[in-house]
Amino acid sequence: MSLTSNFANMHLHSTHSDGQFTPYQLALLAKSLGYRGVVLSDHDVISGVSELIRVARKLDMECMTGVEFCCKQWGEEFHILGYDFDINNEELRNFIKLLCQYRNEHTRAIFEAGVSCGIYKGITWQEVVDMNPGIEWFCNDQVCNALVKKGIIHKEDWNLADWHAIRKDNSIPVSPKLVSAKEVIEFIRKAGGVAVLAHPKNQYEYVEKLVDLGIQGIEVCHPMLDEEDQKIFRQKAEELKLYKTGGTDHTGPMGGCSGKHAVPVFHGALEEDFMELKERIFG
Numbered sequence: 027m028s029l030t031s032n033f034a035n036m037h038l039h040s041t042h043s044d045g046q047f048t049p050y051q052l053a054l055l056a057k058s059l060g061y062r063g064v065v066l067s068d069h070d071v072i073s074g075v076s077e078l079i080r081v082a083r084k085l086d087m088e089c090m091t092g093v094e095f096c097c098k099q100w101g102e103e104f105h106i107l108g109y110d111f112d113i114n115n116e117e118l119r120n121f122i123k124l125l126c127q128y129r130n131e132h133t134r135a136i137f138e139a140g141v142s143c144g145i146y147k148g149i150t151w152q153e154v155v156d157m158n159p160g161i162e163w164f165c166n167d168q169v170c171n172a173l174v175k176k177g178i179i180h181k182e183d184w185n186l187a188d189w190h191a192i193r194k195d196n197s198i199p200v201s202p203k204l205v206s207a208k209e210v211i212e213f214i215r216k217a218g219g220v221a222v223l224a225h226p227k228n229q230y231e232y233v234e235k236l237v238d239l240g241i242q243g244i245e246v247c248h249p250m251l252d253e254e255d256q257k258i259f260r261q262k263a264e265e266l267k268l269y270k271t272g273g274t275d276h277t278g279p280m281g282g283c284s285g286k287h288a289v290p291v292f293h294g295a296l297e298e299d300f301m302e303l304k305e306r307i308f309g
Protein backbone atom coordinates (compact mmCIF):
# COMPACT_ATOMS: atom_id res chain seq x y z
CA MET A 27 0.00 0.00 0.00
CA SER A 28 1.35 3.43 -0.97
CA LEU A 29 2.07 5.85 1.87
CA THR A 30 1.76 8.85 -0.43
CA SER A 31 -0.82 10.14 -2.86
CA ASN A 32 1.91 12.10 -4.63
CA PHE A 33 3.42 10.52 -7.70
CA ALA A 34 7.04 11.70 -7.68
CA ASN A 35 9.50 13.06 -5.13
CA MET A 36 11.36 15.69 -7.16
CA HIS A 37 13.47 17.38 -4.48
CA LEU A 38 16.08 15.16 -2.85
CA HIS A 39 19.70 15.46 -1.74
CA SER A 40 22.22 12.63 -1.57
CA THR A 41 25.69 12.10 -0.14
CA HIS A 42 26.99 13.88 -3.25
CA SER A 43 25.95 17.14 -1.54
CA ASP A 44 24.39 17.39 1.93
CA GLY A 45 22.04 14.41 2.02
CA GLN A 46 22.20 11.35 4.27
CA PHE A 47 21.66 8.62 1.66
CA THR A 48 23.42 7.57 -1.54
CA PRO A 49 21.48 7.92 -4.81
CA TYR A 50 21.03 4.13 -4.80
CA GLN A 51 19.51 4.21 -1.32
CA LEU A 52 17.24 7.13 -2.19
CA ALA A 53 15.77 5.30 -5.17
CA LEU A 54 15.06 2.21 -3.06
CA LEU A 55 13.56 4.29 -0.26
CA ALA A 56 11.34 6.23 -2.65
CA LYS A 57 10.03 2.98 -4.08
CA SER A 58 9.38 1.55 -0.61
CA LEU A 59 7.39 4.65 0.38
CA GLY A 60 5.10 4.38 -2.62
CA TYR A 61 6.53 6.99 -4.95
CA ARG A 62 6.40 6.04 -8.62
CA GLY A 63 8.84 8.74 -9.70
CA VAL A 64 12.05 10.10 -8.17
CA VAL A 65 14.46 12.93 -9.04
CA LEU A 66 17.81 13.75 -7.43
CA SER A 67 18.41 17.50 -7.03
CA ASP A 68 21.74 17.82 -5.23
CA HIS A 69 23.18 21.28 -4.54
CA ASP A 70 25.33 22.60 -7.40
CA VAL A 71 26.39 19.13 -8.53
CA ILE A 72 25.14 16.35 -10.81
CA SER A 73 27.66 13.60 -9.99
CA GLY A 74 25.00 11.38 -8.39
CA VAL A 75 22.29 11.78 -11.03
CA SER A 76 23.32 8.94 -13.35
CA GLU A 77 23.37 6.44 -10.47
CA LEU A 78 19.89 7.39 -9.31
CA ILE A 79 18.47 7.23 -12.84
CA ARG A 80 20.05 3.82 -13.42
CA VAL A 81 18.55 2.38 -10.22
CA ALA A 82 15.17 4.08 -10.71
CA ARG A 83 14.80 2.59 -14.18
CA LYS A 84 15.56 -0.87 -12.81
CA LEU A 85 12.78 -0.28 -10.27
CA ASP A 86 10.41 0.77 -13.09
CA MET A 87 10.15 4.31 -11.73
CA GLU A 88 9.84 7.56 -13.66
CA CYS A 89 12.94 9.75 -13.40
CA MET A 90 14.80 12.64 -14.98
CA THR A 91 17.91 14.74 -14.38
CA GLY A 92 17.84 17.29 -11.57
CA VAL A 93 19.93 19.83 -9.65
CA GLU A 94 19.40 22.72 -7.21
CA PHE A 95 21.24 26.05 -7.32
CA CYS A 96 21.43 28.79 -4.69
CA CYS A 97 21.59 32.27 -6.20
CA LYS A 98 20.73 35.95 -5.65
CA GLN A 99 18.74 38.59 -7.49
CA TRP A 100 17.40 41.97 -6.35
CA GLY A 101 19.17 41.42 -3.00
CA GLU A 102 17.09 38.27 -2.34
CA GLU A 103 18.40 34.70 -2.12
CA PHE A 104 16.61 32.10 -4.23
CA HIS A 105 16.91 28.37 -4.73
CA ILE A 106 16.27 27.29 -8.29
CA LEU A 107 15.79 23.71 -9.39
CA GLY A 108 16.80 22.49 -12.83
CA TYR A 109 14.97 19.51 -14.36
CA ASP A 110 15.24 17.29 -17.41
CA PHE A 111 18.38 18.94 -18.82
CA ASP A 112 21.11 17.37 -20.91
CA ILE A 113 23.56 16.04 -18.32
CA ASN A 114 26.37 16.19 -20.88
CA ASN A 115 25.85 19.84 -21.80
CA GLU A 116 29.35 21.32 -21.68
CA GLU A 117 28.31 24.85 -20.68
CA LEU A 118 26.22 23.58 -17.77
CA ARG A 119 28.96 21.22 -16.63
CA ASN A 120 31.52 24.05 -16.66
CA PHE A 121 29.10 26.27 -14.73
CA ILE A 122 28.60 23.53 -12.13
CA LYS A 123 32.37 23.03 -11.90
CA LEU A 124 32.74 26.74 -11.08
CA LEU A 125 30.04 26.59 -8.39
CA CYS A 126 31.72 23.54 -6.84
CA GLN A 127 34.95 25.52 -6.76
CA TYR A 128 33.22 28.36 -4.88
CA ARG A 129 31.68 25.91 -2.40
CA ASN A 130 34.87 23.95 -1.84
CA GLU A 131 36.98 27.07 -1.30
CA HIS A 132 34.44 28.23 1.29
CA THR A 133 34.39 24.87 3.08
CA ARG A 134 38.17 24.57 3.02
CA ALA A 135 38.54 28.07 4.51
CA ILE A 136 36.38 27.08 7.50
CA PHE A 137 38.17 23.73 7.86
CA GLU A 138 41.66 25.30 7.77
CA ALA A 139 40.58 27.92 10.31
CA GLY A 140 39.39 25.06 12.54
CA VAL A 141 42.75 23.33 12.18
CA SER A 142 44.61 26.55 13.02
CA CYS A 143 42.66 27.06 16.24
CA GLY A 144 43.07 23.41 17.26
CA ILE A 145 39.45 22.23 16.91
CA TYR A 146 40.24 19.82 14.07
CA LYS A 147 43.40 17.81 14.78
CA GLY A 148 45.24 15.02 13.01
CA ILE A 149 43.74 15.57 9.58
CA THR A 150 44.53 17.60 6.45
CA TRP A 151 42.27 18.96 3.73
CA GLN A 152 43.72 16.47 1.26
CA GLU A 153 42.67 13.66 3.59
CA VAL A 154 39.15 15.10 3.70
CA VAL A 155 39.08 14.93 -0.11
CA ASP A 156 40.60 11.44 -0.25
CA MET A 157 38.14 10.05 2.29
CA ASN A 158 35.17 11.16 0.22
CA PRO A 159 35.82 9.36 -3.08
CA GLY A 160 33.64 10.37 -6.01
CA ILE A 161 32.50 13.57 -4.27
CA GLU A 162 32.91 16.90 -6.08
CA TRP A 163 31.03 19.23 -3.69
CA PHE A 164 32.24 19.59 -0.08
CA CYS A 165 30.47 21.02 2.97
CA ASN A 166 30.65 20.29 6.71
CA ASP A 167 29.10 16.84 6.10
CA GLN A 168 32.14 15.65 4.14
CA VAL A 169 34.49 17.02 6.81
CA CYS A 170 32.55 15.12 9.48
CA ASN A 171 32.64 11.98 7.34
CA ALA A 172 36.43 12.19 7.02
CA LEU A 173 36.93 12.75 10.76
CA VAL A 174 34.77 9.70 11.48
CA LYS A 175 36.54 7.52 8.90
CA LYS A 176 39.91 8.46 10.35
CA GLY A 177 38.71 7.54 13.84
CA ILE A 178 39.19 11.05 15.22
CA ILE A 179 35.56 11.40 16.32
CA HIS A 180 32.37 9.37 16.53
CA LYS A 181 29.60 10.70 14.31
CA GLU A 182 27.40 11.54 17.29
CA ASP A 183 30.21 13.76 18.64
CA TRP A 184 30.24 16.03 15.58
CA ASN A 185 29.35 19.54 16.71
CA LEU A 186 27.87 21.68 13.94
CA ALA A 187 27.86 24.65 16.33
CA ASP A 188 31.68 24.54 16.29
CA TRP A 189 31.65 24.75 12.49
CA HIS A 190 29.44 27.84 12.51
CA ALA A 191 31.45 29.41 15.35
CA ILE A 192 34.70 28.94 13.43
CA ARG A 193 33.17 30.59 10.36
CA LYS A 194 31.88 33.52 12.40
CA ASP A 195 35.04 33.99 14.48
CA ASN A 196 37.16 34.12 11.32
CA SER A 197 34.83 36.49 9.44
CA ILE A 198 34.13 33.92 6.75
CA PRO A 199 30.88 34.65 4.84
CA VAL A 200 27.79 32.58 5.65
CA SER A 201 27.61 31.32 2.07
CA PRO A 202 30.05 30.86 -0.81
CA LYS A 203 30.00 33.37 -3.65
CA LEU A 204 26.52 33.35 -5.19
CA VAL A 205 25.74 33.81 -8.86
CA SER A 206 22.63 35.58 -10.15
CA ALA A 207 19.28 33.90 -10.66
CA LYS A 208 19.41 35.17 -14.25
CA GLU A 209 22.61 33.20 -14.90
CA VAL A 210 21.23 30.04 -13.29
CA ILE A 211 18.04 30.16 -15.35
CA GLU A 212 19.98 30.76 -18.55
CA PHE A 213 22.34 27.83 -18.00
CA ILE A 214 19.48 25.44 -17.17
CA ARG A 215 17.52 26.45 -20.24
CA LYS A 216 20.54 26.38 -22.57
CA ALA A 217 21.03 22.76 -21.48
CA GLY A 218 17.45 22.01 -22.54
CA GLY A 219 16.13 21.95 -18.98
CA VAL A 220 13.26 23.48 -17.04
CA ALA A 221 14.03 26.10 -14.35
CA VAL A 222 11.77 25.94 -11.28
CA LEU A 223 11.60 28.23 -8.23
CA ALA A 224 12.14 26.05 -5.14
CA HIS A 225 10.23 26.32 -1.82
CA PRO A 226 9.01 29.88 -2.55
CA LYS A 227 7.76 30.67 0.97
CA ASN A 228 7.51 34.47 1.36
CA GLN A 229 8.66 34.98 -2.25
CA TYR A 230 5.28 35.35 -3.95
CA GLU A 231 6.06 38.94 -4.94
CA TYR A 232 9.05 37.77 -7.00
CA VAL A 233 7.30 35.11 -9.08
CA GLU A 234 6.37 37.30 -12.04
CA LYS A 235 9.76 39.03 -11.99
CA LEU A 236 11.43 35.60 -12.15
CA VAL A 237 9.12 34.61 -15.00
CA ASP A 238 10.46 37.64 -16.85
CA LEU A 239 13.95 36.19 -16.33
CA GLY A 240 12.81 32.86 -17.76
CA ILE A 241 11.65 30.77 -14.78
CA GLN A 242 9.32 28.03 -16.03
CA GLY A 243 7.88 26.45 -12.90
CA ILE A 244 7.15 26.67 -9.17
CA GLU A 245 7.65 24.06 -6.46
CA VAL A 246 4.10 24.00 -5.09
CA CYS A 247 4.44 21.09 -2.64
CA HIS A 248 7.24 21.30 -0.05
CA PRO A 249 7.49 21.00 3.77
CA MET A 250 8.05 24.76 4.05
CA LEU A 251 4.69 25.44 2.40
CA ASP A 252 1.51 25.01 4.42
CA GLU A 253 -1.80 24.12 2.78
CA GLU A 254 -2.69 27.74 2.10
CA ASP A 255 0.74 28.40 0.57
CA GLN A 256 0.37 25.35 -1.66
CA LYS A 257 -3.03 26.53 -2.84
CA ILE A 258 -1.77 30.06 -3.58
CA PHE A 259 1.32 28.95 -5.50
CA ARG A 260 -0.58 26.28 -7.43
CA GLN A 261 -3.11 28.91 -8.52
CA LYS A 262 -0.28 31.26 -9.52
CA ALA A 263 1.42 28.52 -11.54
CA GLU A 264 -1.81 27.72 -13.35
CA GLU A 265 -2.49 31.41 -14.00
CA LEU A 266 0.97 31.91 -15.54
CA LYS A 267 1.09 28.48 -17.24
CA LEU A 268 4.07 27.31 -15.21
CA TYR A 269 5.11 23.76 -14.38
CA LYS A 270 4.31 22.50 -10.86
CA THR A 271 6.72 20.32 -8.88
CA GLY A 272 7.13 19.00 -5.34
CA GLY A 273 9.37 17.06 -3.01
CA THR A 274 10.45 16.45 0.56
CA ASP A 275 13.90 18.12 0.42
CA HIS A 276 15.75 17.40 3.71
CA THR A 277 12.60 16.62 5.69
CA GLY A 278 11.04 13.29 6.68
CA PRO A 279 12.26 9.74 6.08
CA MET A 280 13.91 10.53 2.74
CA GLY A 281 15.87 13.34 4.39
CA GLY A 282 17.41 10.85 6.81
CA CYS A 283 15.97 12.76 9.74
CA SER A 284 15.70 11.36 13.24
CA GLY A 285 13.89 12.24 16.43
CA LYS A 286 11.49 15.16 16.28
CA HIS A 287 12.60 15.98 12.72
CA ALA A 288 11.53 12.59 11.35
CA VAL A 289 8.03 13.83 10.62
CA PRO A 290 6.19 11.55 8.18
CA VAL A 291 6.00 14.00 5.27
CA PHE A 292 5.46 12.63 1.78
CA HIS A 293 5.48 15.76 -0.33
CA GLY A 294 5.85 15.41 -4.07
CA ALA A 295 4.44 16.14 -7.49
CA LEU A 296 1.10 14.85 -8.73
CA GLU A 297 1.30 12.50 -11.70
CA GLU A 298 -0.29 15.02 -14.05
CA ASP A 299 2.17 17.71 -12.94
CA PHE A 300 5.18 15.44 -13.39
CA MET A 301 4.04 14.33 -16.85
CA GLU A 302 3.28 17.91 -17.94
CA LEU A 303 6.91 18.80 -17.28
CA LYS A 304 8.26 15.64 -18.85
CA GLU A 305 6.13 16.16 -21.96
CA ARG A 306 6.85 19.92 -22.03
CA ILE A 307 3.25 20.97 -22.58
CA PHE A 308 4.25 24.64 -22.13
CA GLY A 309 7.18 24.36 -24.51
